[in-house]
Amino acid sequence: MRRMLEKIIQKIVIELFALEQVDFAVDYAKEEKFGDYATNVAMILAKKVGKNPMEIAETLKKELSSLEELSSFLSSFLSKIEIVAPGYINFYLSEKFLQDKVAEINSAKENFGTGEKRNGKTMVEYSQPNTHKEFHIGHLRNVFIGSAMVNILKKGGQDVISANYIGDTGTHIAKCLWGMTKFYKDTNLDAIENKAEFLGKVYAEAVAAIGDKPEYEDEFKQLQKRFDAGDKQLVELWEKTKQWSLDEFQEIYQELGVEFDIYFWESEEEQAGKKMVVDLMKQDFIKESQGAIIADLEDYNLGILVLIRKDGGILYGLKDIPLAIKKFSEYGIDRSIIVVDIRQGLYFKQIFKILELIGFKEKMQHIGYDFVSLKGSETMSSRKGNIIPAKFLMEKMIEKVREKFPETKIEKEVGLGALRFYMLKYSAQSKIEFDMGEAIRLDGATGPYVQYAHARICSILRKAQETNANLVSTDNNSLSLLVHEKEMSLIKELNKFPELVAEVSESYEVHKLPYFAIKLADKFHSFYNACKVIDEENLELTKARLSLIIATRIVLAETLDLIGVSVPEKM
């Protein structure tokens, strides 16, 4: 709708003022009293044409309503066009258009807002947990953003493959293995209760110990060499403990309802990377330096990236390179998106540059987001062991719901929904200083607030069904009775959904989804308090309002789905 108005105005401007493309916007009006859409085009033109903006606005308005075919087209959805100082042109949607919107949503159902099919395939890689480390709340942010990205891209009309890349090898694992052989040699591993937690602990201990004593450092280096060389006992221990972590990850993913189409493994890419070395060395910018193999990217202001340690160990860069290539060659994608913490921003610029320099020029993008820290504490780090494990937090959320609503049956849906909603509300560039008190809130602008709106609608629908099943129909004849201010306001919000989908699937600003959800739930709650839906004295209005809340339910449910929050019918 906005884009249509933009196009029409653009065309008129070009004709009327003999100008080239003009940069202006049709936006949602800031407040309802300024109509529904507003444009600043007149003020922008004022500069170029040297005329009073009010005058220009008048001219444009006249033109808009004088062209016959155009005006009949416009009047099909606009009720009036208004000019306000200093030169805004405000557009008001007609009641008819909004009433029809309800029917449109109810017939489109969950396809309302779905974008047109786009050619090509996009791969979204996210989560990338490391085995032998604990899955903490920082990792949760990644999963929430990544899965929401997958959802919104699909909704926007794209073919999406979701991928996970498991860090099942590397220095951190060698450290953990060293810690196990050093301090837990005689421990009965199978008897350990929380195995994943145990690994995290051992890892943190090992890091601390190695940092403490130089002889430990030597011991560790020795072990790492043996491990890299394929020492049988170490590999056995690695495989066993790796599985512990994987089991834990699966449990978490299942709780959160995320699934991956493909898994990549760092240990496999390591082998692929090794095979590439000879070819890579033919490149000028890949060279030996201080005993290591590096990519020299100083010419591009990207510093250097070490690919192979001086002791021969393959580093992460040399694993990401073959992986990037494999994604395109084996999965027929035309675009690759990687969701990772912003602190790896430079690293990905380096990787993309290396790929470009060796002639691999596909569309790749790193989506960064700032990290999660603990309020009043230093940066959370598995190395330091000062983390909040994801599982702990998830349990805590569920517990909180149970505590506050002892009779509830959906503490999991509500608790985990609240958590996800809380984290996704932050824009990507915003650092989350994790505050438990804030995260576990269940009132105000939270997930449960939106879920509650949905549950309330379902409750009304159940009651309507019991009272008089005929009321809940797809009969659209009574929609013209929807004229209440709160009804209009609610429909206007519903109307924004398709544009939101289109926008977010382009901009990747997934935090806009929860904000929209809140606004929509807000409009509904407000309507709910002002308008009684079921009124046996007025069956026609009841029908109309039932249609309205059914439409609202559809959009609320779709939005919650995109965010990844469950959609309860009862609370």
Add this chain to the structure above:
RNA sequence: GCGCCGGUAGCUCAGUGGAUAGAGCAGUAGCCUUCUAAGCUAUUGGUCGCAGGUCCGAUUCCUGCCCGGCGCACCA
């Protein structure tokens, strides 16, 4: 040192080259014999870090500075 991100209400955060800068929490005053009060209504609260510049118009764009965080060779 170079680079990236942030600095908006007491707190946590949205937002925008333009119309009186928004939400939640906290505070204050109301609303349950009516479809779920996990709700609604009203209200208090802001020199949009500081200083310049561009512009008819800057919180938004540019420059400089201050504060906080992060990244810059063998971790991922």
